Structure formats: structure tokens, C-alpha cells
Amino acid sequence: MSFLNNVITGVSLGSIYAIIALGYTMVYGIAKMLNFAHGDIIMVGAYMCFFAMGSFSLPPAAGVLLAVVVCTVLGIVIERLAYKPLRSAPSLAVLITAIGVSYLLQNSAQLLWGADTKTFRPLVEGSLVLVPDQLSISYVAVLSIACCVVVMIALTLFTGQTKMGKAMRACSEDKAAAQLMGIDVNATISMTFAIGSALAAVAGVLMCSAYPVLSPTTGSMPGIRAFTAAVFGGIGSVPGALLGGILLGVIETFAKAYISTALSDAVVFAVLIIVLLVKPAGLMGKYVPEKV
Amino acid sequence: MLNVNDINVYYGAIHAIKGVSFQVNDGEVVTLIGANGAGKSTILNTVCGLLHSRTGSIEFLGQNLGGIPAHKLVERGLAHVPEGRRIFQHMSVEENLEMGAYTQARASIEPNLERVYEQFPRLKERRKQVAGTLSGGEQQMLAMGRGLMSNPKLLMLDEPSMGLAPILVEQIFDIIKRLHQAGTTILLVEQNARMALSVADRGYVLETGKIVATGTGNELLQDEAVKKAYLGG
Numbered sequence: 472m473s474f475l476n477n478v479i480t481g482v483s484l485g486s487i488y489a490i491i492a493l494g495y496t497m498v499y500g501i502a503k504m505l506n507f508a509h510g511d512i513i514m515v516g517a518y519m520c521f522f523a524m525g526s527f528s529l530p531p532a533a534g535v536l537l538a539v540v541v542c543t544v545l546g547i548v549i550e551r552l553a554y555k556p557l558r559s560a561p562s563l564a565v566l567i568t569a570i571g572v573s574y575l576l577q578n579s580a581q582l583l584w585g586a587d588t589k590t591f592r593p594l595v596e597g598s599l600v601l602v603p604d605q606l607s608i609s610y611v612a613v614l615s616i617a618c619c620v621v622v623m624i625a626l627t628l629f630t631g632q633t634k635m636g637k638a639m640r641a642c643s644e645d646k647a648a649a650q651l652m653g654i655d656v657n658a659t660i661s662m663t664f665a666i667g668s669a670l671a672a673v674a675g676v677l678m679c680s681a682y683p684v685l686s687p688t689t690g691s692m693p694g695i696r697a698f699t700a701a702v703f704g705g706i707g708s709v710p711g712a713l714l715g716g717i718l719l720g721v722i723e724t725f726a727k728a729y730i731s732t733a734l735s736d737a738v739v740f741a742v743l744i745i746v747l748l749v750k751p752a753g754l755m756g757k758y759v760p761e762k763v
Numbered sequence: 764m765l766n767v768n769d770i771n772v773y774y775g776a777i778h779a780i781k782g783v784s785f786q787v788n789d790g791e792v793v794t795l796i797g798a799n800g801a802g803k804s805t806i807l808n809t810v811c812g813l814l815h816s817r818t819g820s821i822e823f824l825g826q827n828l829g830g831i832p833a834h835k836l837v838e839r840g841l842a843h844v845p846e847g848r849r850i851f852q853h854m855s856v857e858e859n860l861e862m863g864a865y866t867q868a869r870a871s872i873e874p875n876l877e878r879v880y881e882q883f884p885r886l887k888e889r890r891k892q893v894a895g896t897l898s899g900g901e902q903q904m905l906a907m908g909r910g911l912m913s914n915p916k917l918l919m920l921d922e923p924s925m926g927l928a929p930i931l932v933e934q935i936f937d938i939i940k941r942l943h944q945a946g947t948t949i950l951l952v953e954q955n956a957r958m959a960l961s962v963a964d965r966g967y968v969l970e971t972g973k974i975v976a977t978g979t980g981n982e983l984l985q986d987e988a989v990k991k992a993y994l995g996g
Binding site: 634637638640641644645647648649650651652653654655656 | 854
């Protein structure tokens with residue numbers, strides 16, 4: 472039974488990683504940049520929800536909504552101010568800028584909201600008992616998995632069926648050709664940041680509901696793990712982010728349960744290294760040879 | 764229809780296009796020929812807004828295109844089929860064509876799709892196939908079909924024969940002739956000067972960023988200097 476409990480914990484944690492990883496992978500797919508500030512958007516989202524529910528006693532749904540709105544706007548603003556001017560700069564400059572934005576967000580949070588750790592009130596409390604005293608699943612876990620499923624279905628439909636979604640895929644393949652089709656590449660990039668940041672807000676709220684501590688650095692470790700998940704699954708691939716996220720969550724939970732809590736990150740990254748040695752493009756990374 | 768007047772384009776310090784002027788009139792096929800590096804693609808990329816000229820003007824249908832971003836030109840009737848085809852490899856044939864019609868009203872997509880499939884029956888057979896798996900010739904047809912999806916008033920083709928087997932080159936030029944007969948205005952950039960001049964109403968010969976000769980397709984085919992430089996004696 473403890474095995475099944477671990478699977479449930481792993482999958483629900485993995486669902487949150489997958490939602491964060493989607494933000495990394497979509498932004499990478501379009502802007503070809505690693506947005507290292509993505510993890511800190513998670514933290515901002517969690518703070519927004521924390522204040523909405525705590526200081527203003529709003530219902531959880533309103534807290535989530537506020538987090539999503541603020542993070543979406545923040546994502547668009549960061550892209551406009553920090554990344555857009557570097558559109559044709561070398562990728563190293565963009566990477567370092569992203570790291571800078573990450574610290575800017577962390578330090579701003581510290582300045583505004585203090586460095587102390589806050590206790591986050593979960594969105595939903597209690598758990599669903601499957602086998603009394605042995606197997607149960609917390610409502611937060613149910614919610615995380617459900618969110619992940621909904622997000623995946625919505626994104627798949629969006630990129631596969633809608634005009635905007637297809638334009639996004641076109642931009643991710645070839646920006647100049649997309650422009651020749653009449654697609655506004657800058658608007659598409661902005662939209663990608665908006666979607667990624669909205670997802671980060673949702674992930675932040677779920678993450679803090681599952682592990683209810685909140686501080687200005689809350690987002691950085693989940694951010695790095697989700698980035699790992701994105702690379703693991705194949706950066707740029709949406710189903711890859713899902714697979715990578717879930718696998719990472721399960722591996723991390725199992726490593727904690729059966730090997731050592733202290734070594735869990737080492738195990739996760741060891742698996743990543745092995746996967747990349749065998750499949751350099753990640754588990755679902757696409758490689759289509761170019762035809763001439 | 765298209766009036767390019769004294770454009771100068773630089774890549775950093777390199778002066779790539781030196782005071783080039785030319786016209787394309789309604790219904791014409793006009794070709795720019797020249798060796799590798801003469802500046803042919805640079806001119807097309809400047810016309811479609813991906814590059815910018817420091818001087819002069821580019822007028823399309825009487826309107827100056829200066830300062831208009833590339834993605835706004837499609838809805839004005841300018842379609843560019845870029846060098847190297849640049850199709851969306853991971854998307855299906857039909858999705859590629861839909862992207863070509865990105866600026867078009869939803870209602871006009873279906874009839875356009877039918878028209879393109881009529882021109883290129885191969886694309887219809889492969890409509891659900893991922894574009895990256897098409898052969899080189901089919902990819903070129905897809906790139907041209909995609910360009911036609913926006914109902915362009917002017918179709919710019921950049922090296923449509925590049926990298927294709929001779930039989931496919933014939934096919935592509937047959938298609939260009941058909942499009943011409945159907946009234947499409949075409950600006951054609953080619954290294955295959957003989958083929959290009961044989962379908963063109965008029966041509967311009969480009970050498971290291973300058974126009975060195977101009978005339979009708981036939982005149983240029985007979986021109987001794989052109990023959991020597993571009994048609995293999």
C-alpha cells in the first residue's frame with residue numbers, strides 16, 4: 472500500500488512539474504530561450520493567492536484567478552521589457568538576462584513581502600480515503616492531477632486545432648517564414664509568455680497547497696526541476712513536458728521513499744544524464760532530418 | 764505594380780545592393796538573374812520587409828512600403844516564396860497551406876485550398892502527411908501553393924528550381940507558365956538563367972549588387988554578354 476501511496480504522491484507532484492515544464496518548453500519552442508525567471512513567476516503566483524485568501528479573505532477560486540491574472544501580465548511585461556530588446560542578441564546574453572530577471576523577482580519579493588517563510592493555506596483540505604488507514608489521496612493531489620489533464624487537453628486542442636495555435640507552431644519552426652505568412656511573430660511570442668506564466672501561477676498555487684511553505688525562493692527549486700523535466704521529455708515538445716514532469720515526480724518520490732531524501736535530487740539528475748546520453752533530444756524530442 | 768527605386772542594402776559594413784531600381788507591371792513575369800551572391804535574394808527580402816534599404820523607395824500598388832513590418836505585407840497582396848522553400852516541416856501539408864491563408868477570411872480558405880489542390884494534385888494526395896517527409900519537388904510545390912493561398916497580387920519566387928532534378932525543374936517552370944497564363948504577376952529570382960528567361964516577359968541581370976543589363980526575356984537570351992556569363996557560352 473505504501474507503494475501505491477508513493478505512486479499517487481509522485482504522479483501528483485509530477486503533474487505540477489508538468490504544468491511548470493509546459494511553460495519552459497513552449498517559451499523555448501517559440502523564443503528559443505530558457506526563461507530562467509519562469510520558476511519565480513510560480514512564487515509570485517503563490518504570493519498573490521496567499522494574500523488574496525489570507526489578507527482579503529477571498530475564496531480560493533478568486534485567489535487562483537488573481538494569481539493567474541497577475542502572472543499573465545507579469546509574463547508579458549517581462550518579455551516586453553527584458554527579452555524583446557534582445558531578440559537578435561546572442562543567446563548567452565538572453566540567458567544571463569533571464570537569470571537577472573529571476574533574481575530581480577526574488578529580491579523584489581523579499582523587499583515587498585519579507586524574507587520570512589509564510590504558511591500557505593491549501594486551496595482544498597482533507598483527503599479521499601480509498602482504503603481506511605492505508606491508502607488515501609489528498610484533494611490537493613486530485614486537483615493537481617485534474618489540472619494537469621485539463622491543461623494538457625486544452626493545449627493540445629489549442630495548438631492542433633486553432634488558428635492562433637497553429638501560428639504558434641509555425642513561429643516555433645521558422646520565424647521568418649511565419650512572418651511571410653502574415654503572422655505577427657512578436658504578438659505570438661507575447662502570447663506564449665502569457666500562457667506559460669498563467670500556467671506557472673496555477674502550478675505555484677498547487678505547489679504551495681501541497682507543500683504549504685512560501686518564501687521568495689519558493690519557486691527556484693521547482694523551477695529547476697521542471698526545467699529538468701522539460702529537457703528530460705524533450706524541450707520544445709508538449710507531450711514531452713507531460714511525460715518528463717510525471718516521470719520526474721515519480722522518480723523523485725521513489726528516491727525519497729526508498730533511497731534517501733537527501734539524495735533524491737542527485738538521483739533525479741543522474742536519471743536525466745542517463746536519458747540524455749541515450750537520447751540526446753530527450754524522450755520525445757523531435758528530430759526530422761532536413762531534406763535538400 | 765511594383766516599383767523599386769534606388770535601393771541600397773547593407774549587411775553591416777557590406778554594401779550588398781547598390782542603387783537598384785526595377786519595375787514589375789501587372790500580369791508580367793519578371794526575372795532577376797545573376798550569379799551566386801549577386802544580391803538577388805537580398806532584393807526580394809528587402810521588398811518583403813525582412814531587410815531594409817537605407818535609401819530610395821519601394822512602391823507596391825502605388826503605396827510606399829517603407830516602415831511596414833513584413834507580416835503586414837501579405838494582406839496587401841504580396842506573397843514571398845522564400846529560398847530553400849522554408850515550409851513548416853513538422854506541420855501537415857494542409858496546415859502549411861492554412862498558414863499561407865493566415866491573413867484571409869475563413870470563408871475564402873476552402874475555395875483557395877481547392878484551387879491550390881487543382882494546381883498541385885500531388886499535394887491533395889498528401890494533404891495529411893507531415894510536410895518534412897515530402898520529396899524536394901513536392902516541398903517546392905507546397906511552398907508555392909502556400910504562397911498562392913493568400914490570393915497574392917504579386918508572387919515572388921526565390922530560386923524555385925534550387926536543388927531539384929532536371930525533370931522537376933521542368934515541372935516547376937511549367938507551373939510558373941500556367942500561373943502566368945492565369946494572370947498571376949510573378950517576380951522570379953533564379954540562378955537557372957536560361958529557364959528563367961524562357962518564361963519571363965522581362966529580365967534584369969544582376970552583378971555584385973548592381974543591375975548590369977535589362978531587356979525582354981528573348982533579348983537577354985540572345986545577348987552575347989549574358990550568354991557568355993550566364994548561359995554557358
